[in-house]
Amino acid sequence: xxxxxxxxxxxxxxxxxxxxxxxxxxxxxxxxxxxxxxxxxxxxxxxxxxxxxxxxxxxxxxxxxxxxxxx
Numbered sequence: 001x002x003x004x005x006x007x008x009x010x011x012x013x014x015x016x017x018x019x020x021x022x023x024x025x026x027x028x029x030x031x032x033x034x035x036x037x038x039x040x041x042x043x044x045x046x047x048x049x050x051x052x053x054x055x056x057x058x059x060x061x062x063x064x065x066x067x068x069x070x071x
Contacts, residue, residue: 008036011059018056
């Protein structure tokens with residue numbers, strides 16, 4: 001897997017702890033949740049991000065690879 005831009009949508013607002021955990025990602029808050037965008041370097045990194053969401057109590061609504069021009 002080559003590095004790629006990913007978008008993660010989570011349910012609900014992010015706590016300050018979650019914002020710090022994902023400080024290397026672009027975060028957009030919405031009424032229903034948040035979107036995190038950032039580069040994922042390999043499958044292990046991808047799974048680590050999802051695991052970190054679970055540890056922080058975040059519900060991942062979707063995770064998808066996006067074209068690099070969409071950030």
